[in-house]
Amino acid sequence: xxxxxxxxxxxxxxxxxxxxxxxxxxxxxxxxxxxxxxxxxxxxxxxxxxxxxxxxxxxxxxxxxxxxxxxxxxxxxxxxxxxxxxxxxxxxxxxxxxxxxxxxxxxxxxxxxxxxxxxxxxxxxxxxxxxxxxxxxxxxxxxxxxxxxxxxxxxxxxxxxxxxxxxxxxxxxxxxxxxxxxxxxxxxxxxxxxxxxxxxxxxxxxxxxxxxxxxxxxxxxxxxxxxxxxxxxxxxxxxxxxxxxxxxxxxxxxxxxxxxxxxxxxxxxxxxxxxxxxxxxxxxxxxxxxxxxxxxxxxxxxxxxxxxxxxxxxxxxxxxxxxxxxxxxxxxxxxxxxxxxxxxxxxxxxxxxxxxxxxxxxxxxxxxxxxxx
Numbered sequence: 001x002x003x004x005x006x007x008x009x010x011x012x013x014x015x016x017x018x019x020x021x022x023x024x025x026x027x028x029x030x031x032x033x034x035x036x037x038x039x040x041x042x043x044x045x046x047x048x049x050x051x052x053x054x055x056x057x058x059x060x061x062x063x064x065x066x067x068x069x070x071x072x073x074x075x076x077x078x079x080x081x082x083x084x085x086x087x088x089x090x091x092x093x094x095x096x097x098x099x100x101x102x103x104x105x106x107x108x109x110x111x112x113x114x115x116x117x118x119x120x121x122x123x124x125x126x127x128x129x130x131x132x133x134x135x136x137x138x139x140x141x142x143x144x145x146x147x148x149x150x151x152x153x154x155x156x157x158x159x160x161x162x163x164x165x166x167x168x169x170x171x172x173x174x175x176x177x178x179x180x181x182x183x184x185x186x187x188x189x190x191x192x193x194x195x196x197x198x199x200x201x202x203x204x205x206x207x208x209x210x211x212x213x214x215x216x217x218x219x220x221x222x223x224x225x226x227x228x229x230x231x232x233x234x235x236x237x238x239x240x241x242x243x244x245x246x247x248x249x250x251x252x253x254x255x256x257x258x259x260x261x262x263x264x265x266x267x268x269x270x271x272x273x274x275x276x277x278x279x280x281x282x283x284x285x286x287x288x289x290x291x292x293x294x295x296x297x298x299x300x301x302x303x304x305x306x307x308x309x310x311x312x313x314x315x316x317x318x319x320x321x322x323x324x325x326x327x328x329x330x331x332x333x334x335x336x337x338x339x340x341x342x343x344x345x346x347x348x349x350x351x352x353x354x355x356x357x358x359x360x361x362x363x364x365x366x367x368x369x370x371x372x373x
Contacts, residue, residue, distance in 0.1 A: 028206030038066030056083035165353025
């Protein structure tokens with residue numbers, strides 16, 4: 001852990017001159033000084049354009065300086081680009097390409113630059129390289145890594161990053177020496193990434209983490225307390241992540257303007273977890289097991305039109321809160337396409353970065369809920 005990189009810095013909120021302290025980190029060998037809570041592009045995908053612009057601007061005005069997006073996130077880049085226009089020198093800007101070949105990746109880059117209203121990215125990342133096959137494709141001659149190096153040489157990006165949910169792909173990327181940053185999942189349910197983050201820090205690779213609160217999944221699952229699943233709060237799960245000093249930046253899920261100060265308050269007053277709090281959080285993560293859905297939506301679209309994340313959310317909740325059977329059945333009955341329509345093509349499981357046995361889970365949901373209401 002690199003505690004020396006955790007520096008408080010005074011930043012203006014741009015609101016009536018009020019000032020507060022935000023903790024920052026040096027992002028590995030990039031040398032970029034970044035506020036440890038960043039703004040990710042996924043949460044604003046389904047937010048109306050003007051509302052999304054307001055959310056991003058609120059984060060910027062509050063002192064957030066790390067903004068992350070991806071070509072695959074619909075119009076999220078355009079929303080972020082509109083919000084950040086004219087203030088490029090205040091931020092660290094990152095986006096991603098999911099295209100595996102060099103030519104396609106370079107085409108993605110031009111679109112991203114246009115959408116983000118800039119002529120140079122700080123970090124351009126190879127997106128969701130979550131199988132060994134994907135890793136070999138992007139690093140082979142003519143692969144996306146070749147495009148990233150070309151873009152860096154042309155001054156269209158300063159640094160090269162990679163994102164993944166797969167431990168073997170992450171290990172290979174970290175050991176390769178090719179990447180300046182790595183973006184991976186870290187939260188109370190994925191502590192298996194801790195050794196990977198430590199290794200990245202040892203090699204002076206910047207560490208950015210996604211899903212620190214798993215998109216609110218943990219909190220939603222713990223709203224109704226059971227003995228087997230202790231209740232937790234979003235603040236606790238975010239503290240857990242930020243207290244790990246191997247984390248340089250945690251990408252937060254800002255969907256509404258009011259969420260910006262709420263999340264930054266956790267960073268501003270980062271209190272250590274008590275032994276009881278830490279034990280409770282780790283037990284929660286362990287009790288979730290390996291089959292619960294993280295709602296990342298990478299499994300979509302389904303070839304049969306099934307809303308896979310919604311089906312799995314109902315099933316996950318039912319297995320923990322069996323006494324809510326009537327409401328669970330109502331939610332299932334409202335689904336437009338039932339899991340019985342699954343063609344077992346396997347595409348969803350190939351795309352799932354967490355190796356959830358989706359087809360088996362869909363069968364379980366159908367067996368449990370597919371009966372007259």
